[in-house]
Amino acid sequence: MSLSFASSPFSVVCSEVSFAWPDGTTVLDGLDAAFGTGRTGLIGVNGSGKSTLLALIAGELSPASGTVGVAGEIGYLPQNLPLGTARTVSDLLGISATRSALHAIERGEATEENFTAVGEDWDVEERARAELDRLGLDGLGLDRTVATLSGGEAVMVGLAAQLLARPDVLLLDEPTNNLDLDARRRLYEAVSSWPGVLIVVSHDRELLDLVDEIADLREGGVRSFGGNLSAYEELLAVEREAAERAVRVAGSDMRRQKRELEEAHVKLARRVRYGDKMYEQKREPKVIMQERKRQAQVSAGKHRLMHEDRLSDARERLSEAEEAVRADAEIRVRLPATEVPAGRTVLTVNGLPAQQPASLEELIVRGPERIALTGPNGSGKTTFLRSLLGEGPEGLQVKIGVEGVRYLPQRLDVLDDRLSVVDNVRAFAPSASVNTVRAGLARFLFRGRRAEQPAGTLSGGERFRAVLAALMLAEPAPQLLMLDEPTNNLDMASARRLSEALEAYQGALIVVSHDVPFLRTIGITRWLHLDRDTGLTEIEPM
Structure with a gap:
């Protein structure tokens, strides 16, 4: 528009x-x-x-x-x-048509169509390489395929x-x-x-x-x-503190109004009993006694309604105050109880390329070890994780010594976009009842109709929660978890909940992440670094 x-x-x-x-x-x-x-x-x-x-x-x-x-x-x-696997770096940069026309002109095809396609972008390749260099991608060929x-x-x-x-x-x-x-x-x-x-x-x-x-x-x-965010969070903290004070004040006021209403009921009951007694004793003419009884009932009704209104107002103020401090919905990650004994060999990997004296030729994971796998982009961390599942290049000998190995991929491509969230999770736990799966999904904020959403309509964060739910509810329960960039797409509260759950997890853990604060919170016991030039090495904690 x-x-x-x-x-x-x-x-x-x-x-x-x-x-x-x-x-x-x-x-x-x-x-x-x-x-x-x-x-x-x-x-x-x-x-x-x-x-x-x-x-x-x-x-x-x-x-x-x-x-x-x-x-x-x-x-x-x-x-x-x-x-798309056939696309190139040039395609992603959006300069393929211009480059094609430029190269055609260089070959002698000086047509009006080619000159129009180039326009003023005669230096498009030089500018493209300059931007790639600026972002640390020097040496990345413009014709390199996206799949690599x-x-x-x-x-x-x-x-x-x-x-x-x-x-x-x-x-x-x-x-x-x-x-x-x-x-x-x-x-x-x-x-x-x-x-x-x-x-x-x-x-x-x-x-x-x-x-x-x-x-x-x-x-x-x-x-x-x-x-910025820090300033905004400081403001929210001040507002939350004021809102929590309002909750305390409103709660105290509601309790006082409730107490006064109860006291008013007692006083009114006494007045009614006294009026009935006076009427029975007939100390005054009947007409006067009836009028006094009617006035007492009217007064009692007004008094009761006044206190009930005050109590209702106090309850409303409390509800509004509580709403102001209501926390955003957070996932509740409950990892299965899959304790791995300290002496058990969980994973053995042989045939690692030893490119320098410090490189590991063999990787052994024992018991509930927590391993962080770090390294620069393009060093092969995701490929290494997939190789542990038998999906990587030949040459590695992998032996897994536990049941229930689960892998959270970086691109979250384990869901069928045509199926609902609940049906995707049921595919991982076929013997679980629909009610059991729905109860599990509720902890990941998929309740009611949200659990019926097709996976293809989920946002990045929702898709992550759905994949995580599928892995956590899968059968058998995982004793080895491999997570590839698990905090991608997660809001801050959910990332905190995930780290709390992983901290309590009793199985073996291998995590690829560049989020160092997150890695520190989940109690990493070994830090490994993967690089194309040096191979796999053990490093000091970050």
Whole structure:
């Protein structure tokens, strides 16, 4: 749609925007939001509609009602890039057509069509390589196929494409997912120096501390705050403390009103008994006694209603105060009781390439060890995990000594998009009843109709929760968990719950992650580093 932005301080305006998936699941309902110049961090719990809102702004989705207006060109880096195996780095950068025309002209095909395709971009290859170098991807060939890229490399190529295009409005959806520490630093620098409008959906605290404004999407509305995440959380802490005080005051007032109502009932009962006694003794004329009894009943009724109204008001104030401090819904991860004895050999891997004296030629995992597997993007960490499941390259000899091995893949590709969440989980636990599966899914915030959503309609965070639920509820219960970037797409509260659950897990654990604070919280006992040049080595705790 077309909007006039001539006198508006905002570059993106969403007016009464509603959106629902084809199955009827409502995501946004009458949402109003506006974003101006500068860097905005869009936060909210998983499933609140952050990715959907970005896709609506980008024009990838159309609202069921309402309008979305954007001033200028849009650049959009989604969570999941379209990574067709035949595509190349040049395709991701969006320069293949220009390069093809340029190379044709160099071969002597000086047609008007080729010159038009090149336009002013005669240095497109040099600029592309400069942006790739800037993001730490020096040496990455423009004709290299996407299938050979790691998840982190693909994200950085996608970011390079945006830096090349220089749109007026840049939308980034969880851009630090899968990025190693060096790549994150380079992305932070790119975000810090972005000159136009930038809206970033993220749960990365360091990235969110670089923004100029926080937009919190919750309960169908957007609350904006000028400042970064740390400043916003300080404000929330102050508000929460005030709200908790209000709960205490309202609770005390309700108890007092309840006590006064009970006392009023006692006093009124005494008056009634006294009036009845006086009437029975007939100390005054009958007409006068009846009028006094009627007045006493009216007075008693008014008194009772006054106290009941006060109690009702006190209860309402308490309910409002409690609502103000209501915590966002959080997952409740309960890992199965799968204790592994300390002496048991869980995993043995032979045939590792020893590329230097410190390289490991053999990896043995015993008992409930917790191993962190770190390394730069493209070093082969995901390939290594898949090789432990027999899906990697030949040459490794892998022996698993426990039952119930479960793998959480980085790209969350273990669900059938056509099936509902509940049916996907039942495929992992065929002997479990539907009620048992639904009860388990409720702990992962899939309740009622949400459990019937097709997997293909889930947001990144919802999909992660569904995959995690499938692994945790699977049969047999896992004694060895292998997790590839488990905090990707998780909101902060859910990431905290996951770390608490993993800390209490009694099986063996291998975790690929660049989230060092998360690794520290789950009690890692061994730190391994994988690099293409040095192979697998054991390193000091990070």
